[in-house]
Every structure is written in structure tokens, then in C-alpha cells.
Amino acid sequence: MKLLKLLNLFCIALLLASAVEAQNKKRAVLTIPEVENQDIICFALYTVHDKTLKLTAQLYPIPSDMTKTVRLEVKKGGEWVEVDRTDAIEAGWTAPFRVENWDDSQAYEYRVLHGTEASYGGIIRKNPVDKDEVVVAGFTGNSIHPVHGGDISRQDIIDNVKAVDADVLFFSGDQVYDHFKHYAAWLKFGRDFGEIIKDRPTICLPDDHDAGQANLWGESGKVSTLKGASDGGYAMPAEYVKEVERAQTSHLPDPIDPHTIGQGIGVYFTNLNWGNVDFAILEDRKFKTGPAGRVPKQGPRPDHILNPDYDPASVDIDGAVLLGERQLKFIDEWTQDWSEADMKVALSATIFCGGAHIHGSANGRLHADMDSNGWPQSGRNRALEALRKGFTFHYAGDQHLATIFQHGIDEYRDAIWSFCVPSIANLYLRWWEPLEPGLNREPGAPEYTGDSLDGFSNKVTNFAAANPDKEPAGNVLNTRSAGFGIVRLNTSSREITMECWPRNVDITDPSAQQYEGWPRTISQFDNYNPPSWGSLGKLTFDVENPVVQLVDAKTDEILYTVRASGKSFTPGAPKGRAFVVKAGTDVPDQLVSKNSKVGSKAKKVTLK
Numbered sequence: 001m002k003l004l005k006l007l008n009l010f011c012i013a014l015l016l017a018s019a020v021e022a023q024n025k026k027r028a029v030l031t032i033p034e035v036e037n038q039d040i041i042c043f044a045l046y047t048v049h050d051k052t053l054k055l056t057a058q059l060y061p062i063p064s065d066m067t068k069t070v071r072l073e074v075k076k077g078g079e080w081v082e083v084d085r086t087d088a089i090e091a092g093w094t095a096p097f098r099v100e101n102w103d104d105s106q107a108y109e110y111r112v113l114h115g116t117e118a119s120y121g122g123i124i125r126k127n128p129v130d131k132d133e134v135v136v137a138g139f140t141g142n143s144i145h146p147v148h149g150g151d152i153s154r155q156d157i158i159d160n161v162k163a164v165d166a167d168v169l170f171f172s173g174d175q176v177y178d179h180f181k182h183y184a185a186w187l188k189f190g191r192d193f194g195e196i197i198k199d200r201p202t203i204c205l206p207d208d209h210d211a212g213q214a215n216l217w218g219e220s221g222k223v224s225t226l227k228g229a230s231d232g233g234y235a236m237p238a239e240y241v242k243e244v245e246r247a248q249t250s251h252l253p254d255p256i257d258p259h260t261i262g263q264g265i266g267v268y269f270t271n272l273n274w275g276n277v278d279f280a281i282l283e284d285r286k287f288k289t290g291p292a293g294r295v296p297k298q299g300p301r302p303d304h305i306l307n308p309d310y311d312p313a314s315v316d317i318d319g320a321v322l323l324g325e326r327q328l329k330f331i332d333e334w335t336q337d338w339s340e341a342d343m344k345v346a347l348s349a350t351i352f353c354g355g356a357h358i359h360g361s362a363n364g365r366l367h368a369d370m371d372s373n374g375w376p377q378s379g380r381n382r383a384l385e386a387l388r389k390g391f392t393f394h395y396a397g398d399q400h401l402a403t404i405f406q407h408g409i410d411e412y413r414d415a416i417w418s419f420c421v422p423s424i425a426n427l428y429l430r431w432w433e434p435l436e437p438g439l440n441r442e443p444g445a446p447e448y449t450g451d452s453l454d455g456f457s458n459k460v461t462n463f464a465a466a467n468p469d470k471e472p473a474g475n476v477l478n479t480r481s482a483g484f485g486i487v488r489l490n491t492s493s494r495e496i497t498m499e500c501w502p503r504n505v506d507i508t509d510p511s512a513q514q515y516e517g518w519p520r521t522i523s524q525f526d527n528y529n530p531p532s533w534g535s536l537g538k539l540t541f542d543v544e545n546p547v548v549q550l551v552d553a554k555t556d557e558i559l560y561t562v563r564a565s566g567k568s569f570t571p572g573a574p575k576g577r578a579f580v581v582k583a584g585t586d587v588p589d590q591l592v593s594k595n596s597k598v599g600s601k602a603k604k605v606t607l608k
Helices: 002-028 155-164 181-196 238-249 324-336 377-388 524-528
Strands: 041-049 051-059 069-076 079-087 096-101 108-114 118-124 133-142 168-171 202-204 271-275 279-283 343-347 357-361 395-396 403-408 416-419 423-425 429-431 451-453 459-465 483-490 494-504 520-523 539-541 547-552 559-565 578-586 590-596 603-605
Touching: 041 108, 041 118, 041 181, 041 202, 041 357, 051 069, 051 108, 051 118, 051 181, 079 096, 096 238, 133 155, 133 395, 133 590, 155 181, 155 483, 168 181, 181 238, 279 324, 324 395, 324 559, 324 578, 343 483, 395 483, 416 494, 423 483, 520 524, 524 559, 539 578, 590 603
Parallel strands: 133 168, 133 423, 168 202, 279 343, 343 395, 395 416, 539 603
Antiparallel strands: 041 051, 051 096, 069 079, 069 108, 108 118, 133 483, 271 279, 357 429, 403 416, 403 459, 451 459, 483 494, 494 520, 547 559, 547 578, 578 590
């Protein structure tokens, strides 16, 4: 009998070993490599904002018999000068530096030093305020699993970013696809991308997989107790979440409102002004309400609605939060502040709609997905209402599917445009395929484009979707619609050009093709230009590029604030209402008109 039990246990062990081996062939198994003393520093990330340099050096584990002190030096006048030093934080092995009164009018070589041997260096770029075009390379979904093509070299991305000489790098989430082992996977991320990160400002937004869970509704830091975390909150311990955010965001400009949330977890929403472009860095997962226990379950998961006959209004429940009051207050103030800014861009994990109809496989139609910013609808609308007040363009990721949408609230196309970039290596496939062809499509455009409703009855207009092949060819990345985005922000013409590139192409080759629907160029002013609006009288100023603000004469609500292009501006406005128009060189502090309406006469304005 004992022998039989032993044989059974042996067979079970063999089966488990075989299963583990099979699983490991599908996913990457990461370990922390042993390094020599001279290789203690893995990579470094930095930003410069408001004359403050913040740089975080990511380290390998420092042996117990070695100093924990790390130094930052900058070359000035041909000599290396120490500008800061700090002790490494052992939980995650980061070394955060901060240098006030930074001169951003020129580039500097820097190096991070540890002990007498370890050195890692790069370039702190000059603020590109003298450039007409600021180039932002965007990425999401850095799967490392071989079955998704995650083991394919990132060298094509490195080469292309260098070729376009991107001014800013934006990683919108899922930099790490290894739950429970963020540190090891983050080191691999640094080894893969450090060559471009070290020489340019980089923004990283940790998303669900970075935080060690498949989906994330942060719900202001509560503890999640359900599988899938659909009840809201964090599945991993708070110290793990803090370590993740310290590694990925401690180099960002200081948080606007630094008060912690539940479990002592911090926040990082803020803004970065670079090249006269003002970037709002948002946390669209941290405060969001979880659906489980609040929304009637209409599928195998609390967040997936499979019933096509459900009432979308029934899930827009009272009290459900998306961005939260703290971030909405920040956006309201940010859209009014145009100091040293010509354009506004919002960066977040994902876009403000349900950006896909089919999930996982070509027959996996899902009516609505609450792991999207299409839900809750009231929160989504509040976010769009706030962002459009600054004619804000939206740059994001997460959906595994590249798309261009113009969002609508009360009518189609009355809010901002968004560009969702494709995954670096596409893990979970999605398609944008409405059951009915979109309305008001452009001539010759695919049927999936045009005016449509997402699964939550949000108004959206699609202009492009990089749908993958119906039967992707294994880990061949291009058949899985993997790639990256490039956004060109022209602060002179105020044009925004979106590019969407497949993996493993040379984008400098004239024959290289982008995904269908790209490139696309819009005007900054397209981000708040509802079809139903008319125009107030043309304003001609005596100064270049004044800031103009439109205020409802009856309610005192600010409709929008924007920096005009050139010496003239024709304000758009709703019909049948009166507006106060204000203007100024940097702040709209001078009255232009008390009672402007659509059809008002043109006016010449002299600003003091």
C-alpha cells in the first residue's frame, strides 16, 4: 500500500514538473543576475521640470559589505562635478536624486557612480523650447512571454527611437508582465530600453500588471479580496505597490497633491512642461471604483458584460469614481495655466471609452468591459469635460489595440481626440468591430470607422484601428498588431501628427508602411470644436500668441482657456448664449468683451 502511494506521489511530481516545464516555455522565467561590482547600476530615468532635475538610478542588489551611497556627477567646463548623493533604498534598490536650480538651456553629460568602479552615464537634454516640433515616442504592453513574441529583441525600437531622435519617451503601462517579481522584470526592462532612456526624459505609468494583478481598480488604496481584484483595490501588499511606484515614478516631477491614499500608498499625478508642451500625467486607475458587488453581474466575470440587451444606464451607478475629485481639480487648474505652454497633452494608462468589441480571439465578442475608461460613464464624461477646456490631446495605451478616437459627450465629436498605441509585444488580442457600420465615415474609410457607440453607449468616432489578423501567426509580432506610436507636436503650426508603426520595420525607409489609418494630422483646436457650435467675432491682437479665455456670462463657468496661434483668434462657442471674453499675454487677466455671442462683430484688441 505504501509503495502504491509512493508511486502515485512520484507520478504526480512528474506531471507537475512537466506542467511547469510546459508553462515556462510559454512565459519568461526571470531571475536577478549576479553582477560584478562595476555593474551595480542597471539604468537611470530622469525628467526636468520647472528648473528641477529628478533622476532615479536603478541598481542591482548591493552586497552587504559595500557602501549604499550613490553619487550623481555632471560634466561642467570639462570637469566632473558632484551635484547630489543619496543612499540606495534597499526595497527595490533605487537611488533617487534631486537637483534644484537646474540649467535646462543646455545639455549636460551625467554619470551615476557607486564605490570606485561602478559608473553609468548619459545625457540630460536641453529643454527643446527652440524646436518647432516635439517628438514623443509612446509604448505599452511590454509582454516578455515567448508565446506572445515577448522574447524578440527590442533593438528595432531602439534603432527607430534614435532615428527620429525622440524628445520624450512615454511608457503608458505594463512595463512589467511578471506578477510577484516586479524587480527582476524591471531590471530586464532597463536592460532592454536603457540605451534610449538614459539620454531623454522618460515618463512611466505603472498599470495593473506592473502592480502584480491582471486588472486594477485602485479605489483609493483599499485592499482587494476577490480574485481578479474586481471589488476594487490592490491585491498585492502595500509595500510591493510602493516599491513598484518608487521604481517607475520617483523621477517624475513632484506630485501636485502628494497626500497618500489607503494603506499609505502614494500618488504621482502631476505635470511636465517640456519644449513648451504641457503634459498632464494622470492616474486613471488609482481612484477608480471596482464593479464587483455594485454592478449587476452579466457575465462570467463582474467586469465583463455579455448581455447585448442590457441597459447601459443601469451600470452608471451613483458614487462610482473614475479620476476622482483630486485629479479633476488638478485638471481644472492645469487647463487654465498656459505659462510657457503652447499645447496641452494628457498622458494616462488608457483611453476614455470601451476601445474594443472583441477580446482574446476573433469570436470573443464582449459587449462591454469595465476594465476600460468607458465606465463609469458619468466619470468618463467629467474627465472629458475637464480635459477639453484646455484643447487637450490624449495619448495612452493598455488596450492592446492601436486606435484613434474623437470622443463625444452630448454630441458626436464635441470633445478631445485620443491615440492609443499598440503593445510592444501583444499578449491578449482585441478588435474594434461594431456590429453596425459607423456613420459619417470619411470617403473610402473602413466600415468600422465613423460615429458609433461603445458598449456603454458613449459617443465615439473612430478614425483608425490596427485590428490584428483573425488568425495571428504565432509569435510573428506584426500579425498580432504589435508596435509603437510616434506623436509629433508642432508648437508653431499647432498641428498634432499621430504615427503607428509595426515592429521590426525601419521607419526611415520610404517603403515602410504604418498600420492602416496612420499617419493622421489634426489641429490642436480640433480637441474642442463641436459641430453644433458657431463662431464669435474674430479677435485681432497686438501681440503674438495671447492666452484667450471664454466664460459663460450667466453662470461664470469657464468654457475654455487656450493660447492662440499668431495675432488673431476666432473663438468658437455654443449658439444662443452670451460670453465674457478675456485675454492676456500669459494670463487671461484683461477684459475683451462682456457680452459676445455667435455672430458678434470682429474686434481689435490691445493688451497691456
